[in-house]
Amino acid sequence: RYPWVIVLDCFAHQINLVVSDYFDVDSDILTYTDKASDLITWLRSKTIVLGLLRKNQEETNGTTQAILRAILTQWTAHLRAYKHLLIVRPNLVSIIHQDNAQTSENKLIITGDTKTKARSRKMCDVIKNNLFWVSLAQIFHHLRPLGIAANIIQASFCRLDIVLLTFGSLIATYRTMNEPEDLPGVTAIIESIERRWSKTDQEAFIIALIMNPFYGRSPLAKSRHFNNAGIINLMGRVFERVNETETVSTEFYTQLGNYLSKTGMLDNLAFMCELEKSKATDKVQ
Numbered sequence: 001r002y003p004w005v006i007v008l009d010c011f012a013h014q015i016n017l018v019v020s021d022y023f024d025v026d027s028d029i030l031t032y033t034d035k036a037s038d039l040i041t042w043l044r045s046k047t048i049v050l051g052l053l054r055k056n057q058e059e060t061n062g063t064t065q066a067i068l069r070a071i072l073t074q075w076t077a078h079l080r081a082y083k084h085l086l087i088v089r090p091n092l093v094s095i096i097h098q099d100n101a102q103t104s105e106n107k108l109i110i111t112g113d114t115k116t117k118a119r120s121r122k123m124c125d126v127i128k129n130n131l132f133w134v135s136l137a138q139i140f141h142h143l144r145p146l147g148i149a150a151n152i153i154q155a156s157f158c159r160l161d162i163v164l165l166t167f168g169s170l171i172a173t174y175r176t177m178n179e180p181e182d183l184p185g186v187t188a189i190i191e192s193i194e195r196r197w198s199k200t201d202q203e204a205f206i207i208a209l210i211m212n213p214f215y216g217r218s219p220l221a222k223s224r225h226f227n228n229a230g231i232i233n234l235m236g237r238v239f240e241r242v243n244e245t246e247t248v249s250t251e252f253y254t255q256l257g258n259y260l261s262k263t264g265m266l267d268n269l270a271f272m273c274e275l276e277k278s279k280a281t282d283k284v285q
Contacts, residue, residue: 012154014196021192027184032135042123043067056091079147082140160208
């Protein structure tokens with residue numbers, strides 16, 4: 001109805017939907033996410049255990065990590081919750097072994113009525129289960145690129161070209177995860193990203209990338225569709241669309257050609273880009 005309007009999704013939310021698709025996968029390692037949630041819930045409900053954990057961390061690490069609850073509606077919550085759990089693993093194992101060495105009347109972790117004791121024993125078994133921690137580390141490995149992407153995309157200064165580059169980087173990263181145990185989850189992530197990208201107004205993102213002089217068409221160089229002729233045709237088509245016109249001025253095409261070839265008024269563009277890169281490098285050194 002309004003073809004000249006470019007509609008943009010919230011891509012931080014799209015990343016969170018990719019995470020949701022990942023958790024829906026039928027994979028052996030993902031069966032441990034329920035155990036991780038149970039362990040987090042149990043830890044957060046046991047004040048004494050949290051106190052022992054905090055004391056052990058202070059004595060061994062000098063710093064403490066909180067036990068965070070993983071909530072799917074909060075972006076990067078699972079990543080941070082699993083990261084904290086993995087960090088405190090040695091401390092959890094330590095306090096469990098220390099408590100096991102105590103006599104029945106001196107135990108602090110496995111206490112209470114029969115039901116409470118049974119749940120505490122079950123959680124202690126999870127803590128002592130190496131396969132649980134290996135699987136949790138693998139899940140964290142899968143989620144980490146999405147967590148980084150979410151932080152990049154939800155930044156107030158994120159641009160369309162950054163979204164496109166971030167999605168491309170995600171695909172490239174996940175294609176390197178080709179171990180058999182990676183494939184179910186990674187395949188679901190890649191398919192989810194591609195499905196969400198297919199529904200976007202792609203031309204706007206591609207143009208934003210090409211018109212960033214620090215990148216230009218270099219990230220798209222391997223595609224035969226993005227030679228000078230293809231780019232000029234794309235730009236003209238989008239110009240007509242957003243300006244609701246069937247006429248594109250010769251001056252527009254001339255300036256675009258100068259930009260792509262770095263000639264005419266823009267013959268110093270490459271030099272200026274390198275100069276700005278050098279200034280930025282000097283600021284961070």
